[in-house]
Amino acid sequence: MFAFTIRRIIQAILVMLVISFIGFAVQYSIGDPVRDMVGIRVSAAEREALREKLGLNDSFWIQYSRFVRNATRGDLGTSYFYSKPALQVILQKAPATLELVFVTAMIIVLVSLPVGIYTAINPKKLFSKITMGISTVGVSFPVFLTAIGLIYLFAVELHWLPSYGRGATVNIGGWETGFLTKDGLLHLILPSIALSSIMLPLFIRLIRAEMMEVLETEYIKYAWAKGLSRRRVWLLHAFKNTLLPVVTVFGVEIGILFAFTILTETVFQWQGMGFMFYEAVERSDTALLVAYLVVIGVIFVLINTLVDILYGLINPMVRIAGTK
Amino acid sequence: MKKILILIGAALLLTVGTVQAKTLRLALDADPKTIDIQEQLSGGMLQFSHWVFDPLVRWSQEMTFEPRLATSWKRIDDLTMRFYLRKGVTFHSGNPFTAKDVVFTIKRFRMSADFKGLFEPFEDPIIIDDYTVDFKTKKPYPLMLNMITYVFPLDSKFYSGLDAQGKAKDAVVKVGYSFAKNNVSGTGAFKMVHREHGVKMIMERFENYWDKKSPGNVTELVLTPIKSGATRLAALLSGDIDFITPVEPQDFGRIRNNSGVTLFTYTGGRIITVQMNQKRSKPLTNQKVRQAIVYAVNNVGIEKKIMKGTATPAGQMSPKGYQGYKEVLQPRYNLKKAKQLMKEAGYANGFTATMIAPNNRYINDEKIAETFAGMLSKIKIKVNLKTMPKAQYWDEFDRQPADFQMIGWHSDTEDSGNFYEFLSMCPNKETGYGQYNSGNYCNKKVDQLTMAAQTETNVKKRVKMLQQIEQIMYDDAAYVPFHWQNHSYAARKGVNVGAIINTMNFPYIGDLVID
Numbered sequence: 001m002f003a004f005t006i007r008r009i010i011q012a013i014l015v016m017l018v019i020s021f022i023g024f025a026v027q028y029s030i031g032d033p034v035r036d037m038v039g040i041r042v043s044a045a046e047r048e049a050l051r052e053k054l055g056l057n058d059s060f061w062i063q064y065s066r067f068v069r070n071a072t073r074g075d076l077g078t079s080y081f082y083s084k085p086a087l088q089v090i091l092q093k094a095p096a097t098l099e100l101v102f103v104t105a106m107i108i109v110l111v112s113l114p115v116g117i118y119t120a121i122n123p124k125k126l127f128s129k130i131t132m133g134i135s136t137v138g139v140s141f142p143v144f145l146t147a148i149g150l151i152y153l154f155a156v157e158l159h160w161l162p163s164y165g166r167g168a169t170v171n172i173g174g175w176e177t178g179f180l181t182k183d184g185l186l187h188l189i190l191p192s193i194a195l196s197s198i199m200l201p202l203f204i205r206l207i208r209a210e211m212m213e214v215l216e217t218e219y220i221k222y223a224w225a226k227g228l229s230r231r232r233v234w235l236l237h238a239f240k241n242t243l244l245p246v247v248t249v250f251g252v253e254i255g256i257l258f259a260f261t262i263l264t265e266t267v268f269q270w271q272g273m274g275f276m277f278y279e280a281v282e283r284s285d286t287a288l289l290v291a292y293l294v295v296i297g298v299i300f301v302l303i304n305t306l307v308d309i310l311y312g313l314i315n316p317m318v319r320i321a322g323t324k
Numbered sequence: 325m326k327k328i329l330i331l332i333g334a335a336l337l338l339t340v341g342t343v344q345a346k347t348l349r350l351a352l353d354a355d356p357k358t359i360d361i362q363e364q365l366s367g368g369m370l371q372f373s374h375w376v377f378d379p380l381v382r383w384s385q386e387m388t389f390e391p392r393l394a395t396s397w398k399r400i401d402d403l404t405m406r407f408y409l410r411k412g413v414t415f416h417s418g419n420p421f422t423a424k425d426v427v428f429t430i431k432r433f434r435m436s437a438d439f440k441g442l443f444e445p446f447e448d449p450i451i452i453d454d455y456t457v458d459f460k461t462k463k464p465y466p467l468m469l470n471m472i473t474y475v476f477p478l479d480s481k482f483y484s485g486l487d488a489q490g491k492a493k494d495a496v497v498k499v500g501y502s503f504a505k506n507n508v509s510g511t512g513a514f515k516m517v518h519r520e521h522g523v524k525m526i527m528e529r530f531e532n533y534w535d536k537k538s539p540g541n542v543t544e545l546v547l548t549p550i551k552s553g554a555t556r557l558a559a560l561l562s563g564d565i566d567f568i569t570p571v572e573p574q575d576f577g578r579i580r581n582n583s584g585v586t587l588f589t590y591t592g593g594r595i596i597t598v599q600m601n602q603k604r605s606k607p608l609t610n611q612k613v614r615q616a617i618v619y620a621v622n623n624v625g626i627e628k629k630i631m632k633g634t635a636t637p638a639g640q641m642s643p644k645g646y647q648g649y650k651e652v653l654q655p656r657y658n659l660k661k662a663k664q665l666m667k668e669a670g671y672a673n674g675f676t677a678t679m680i681a682p683n684n685r686y687i688n689d690e691k692i693a694e695t696f697a698g699m700l701s702k703i704k705i706k707v708n709l710k711t712m713p714k715a716q717y718w719d720e721f722d723r724q725p726a727d728f729q730m731i732g733w734h735s736d737t738e739d740s741g742n743f744y745e746f747l748s749m750c751p752n753k754e755t756g757y758g759q760y761n762s763g764n765y766c767n768k769k770v771d772q773l774t775m776a777a778q779t780e781t782n783v784k785k786r787v788k789m790l791q792q793i794e795q796i797m798y799d800d801a802a803y804v805p806f807h808w809q810n811h812s813y814a815a816r817k818g819v820n821v822g823a824i825i826n827t828m829n830f831p832y833i834g835d836l837v838i839d
Contacts, residue, residue: 041736080498082521164558267555269548
């Protein structure tokens with residue numbers, strides 16, 4: 001396990017280096033941060049002075065090595081818009097995104113598993129056909145349209161749910177959570193449904209397809225022949241074997257979910273990292289952008305590590321390299 | 325006797341009880357970048373300044389000057405104007421407001437990259453006594469009062485000395501920590517009580533606010549930024565928010581059809597134009613070609629179809645009410661004439677040109693640019709259009725990679741001269757004039773008149789000069805005018821927004837009455 005951990009840490013550092021390098025290389029094609037910092041009348045000379053002061057006139061290598069040096073001390077630069085350390089800004093916004101992604105992942109798991117299994121076992125039932133029909137449409141429906149539709153139906157027309165934001169939050173040791181108040185939970189409903197609408201159809205279809213394939217295999221036929229109970233055949237023999245590819249895809253897709261938070265959070269004015277990223281692009285807050293990319297890189301590495309560990313639990317035949 | 329006392333007591337309680345807490349939940353597309361009002365010059369910052377601070381004078385709806393912290397003023401000589409300050413005004417910190425604060429404010433402007441240029445014509449003001457101050461300019465300056473609307477006196481005691489980190493409290497810092505970014509003390513109707521940058525700002529009515537005559541009854545102002553226009557509107561329609569601005573043109577119909585909310589628009593002074601680069605494109609040096617282009621643009625149609633009636637079609641730069649506005653200079657769409665002019669210029673078969681425009685800076689900027697390109701195809705000018713986000717646009721604009729470049733301009737002095745200084749004068753790196761004239765239009769007469777108007781204090785003479793400039797540019801077809809953008813607001817019924825909005829887009833929420 002020790003070697004495994006070390007290897008993962010080295011991997012994370014490499015990922016951060018590569019991402020920050022790419023981020024640095026492309027940042028100025030996003031726009032000039034100084035332009036956004038000053039009013040339009042400010043003269044070119046004034047802007048130049050500001051650029052000089054911020055060190056934006058130094059060569060790429062000087063800037064990048066300065067960034068890496070500071071990063072080793074935990075300083076990922078200062079956000080031009082927030083005027084605060086970029087890492088601090090991101091960590092402040094992270095709980096909102098993590099909670100949203102967590103609830104979304106829960107919705108996906110809790111809905112796609114039973115529905116996927118049911119539709120695989122009963123492909124001819126009406127419910128299965130309707131579900132498959134909806135999921136075909138759902139896969140191709142853009143998330144911001146889903147989001148706006150949900151807002152208009154549940155907030156504007158029915159007045160059941162709030163239209164934007166996180167609502168009342170409770171601060172626990174620096175973590176702003178919306179889980180502990182009724183208002184916070186109500187605010188979570190629409191964004192998490194909107195966000196899960198992207199992946200849910202995909203997972204239902206994936207689980208169904210995998211499960212149907214497994215149900216055709218020899219060992220399932222053998223299990224039937226043995227006269228095992230239906231429940232045992234479906235849930236133990238068949239389902240467990242469909243899980244491995246599903247977990248693989250889940251690991252990758254959770255990462256992609258972070259990318260989709262950008263749109264969802266913007267529509268719901270959800271104060272998370274995705275919305276922060278969107279605004280940072282608009283304001284060419286390049287310092288914040290690079291820091292965000294690095295943090296997201298770390299999250300990806302973490303998720304992949306978790307998936308690898310899960311593998312071993314599901315299928316003892318898969319051994320994590322480096323463990324005994 | 326006892327009974328009477330009880331009655332009086334009950335009556336008192338009742339009257340106290342009727343002073344209700346009224347909360348206004350306001351949603352803007354973004355919250356102020358900072359609470360240091362001298363750090364950045366932008367519309368959003370000035371809106372905020374009007375809530376937490378007060379200017380010496382401010383613009384009324386009729387574009388006259390309203391006394392605020394200055395009660396009256398008089399001209400002493402060509403260079404000097406004397407201001408009499410209001411007595412009995414206190415800052416949120418409890419410090420009294422005096423002439424010292426005014427001088428401090430002007431001096432601090434000079435430390436701010438955004439404001440120093442604007443206050444370049446001014447000398448440091450001179451204190452006559454605690455409540456009298458003389459403003460002096462280097463040259464005779466007709467726009468003295470216009471500029472004084474930018475002077476929101478700062479609490480000099482509050483912003484002087486060193487803070488806990490040992491840094492000067494008056495420092496103006498663009499990126500990184502400063503005292504003024506984290507602490508604020510103004511004289512305004514609202515006092516900051518809570519701020520979570522980018523999330524929420526809560527302001528409470530200042531109990532010692534000097535303006536007892538203000539009808540305003542908002543006791544708490546909660547500002548939430550909501551970036552997406554559709555969500556902002558949804559928040560209003562669902563009752564989560566009371567007042568929103570801006571409103572997107574495509575949503576106007578929805579609001580008009582909803583009996584619970586009201587739409588307000590107000591004419592604004594931002595002119596949207598396209599400049600025609602005479603240095604890059606040979607055909608554009610031909611006055612007839614430029615005229616043909618202006619004749620080919622149906623900006624009245626653009627206003628109707630794209631702006632949904634939320635703009636005023638323009639034939640010149642100065643909006644109505646400005647000194648340079650000349651009634652006869654109207655939009656001149658006439659396709660036949662345009663074709664005729666192209667023929668006369670020798671371009672009957674047209675030519676190819678490039679164009680750049682922003683896609684998130686002005687209302688419907690991208691659509692306007694596309695429509696412009698479409699309209700020019702009618703006179704056989706093929707336009708290759710490239711649009712980009714504002715973050716990238718201005719550097720591109722300066723590089724001048726295209727023959728047509730879009731730019732909108734709002735005069736920060738609320739005076740015509742500002743348009744010409746930035747957009748029409750011959751570009752000159754040394755003086756800085758013509759900084760945003762990417763058309764490279766250059767007419768010595770325009771330069772000469774603009775400079776003369778800067779120091780002309782006789783209003784009649786000045787009006788004549790400015791109108792002459794508009795006429796020259798109209799005849800030269802110096803640029804393509806589209807329209808002046810309107811400001812748009814929507815509020816739930818009972819929020820009387822109509823009385824507090826103005827052409828500058830500074831809703832005076834201190835004076836807002838909620839039923």
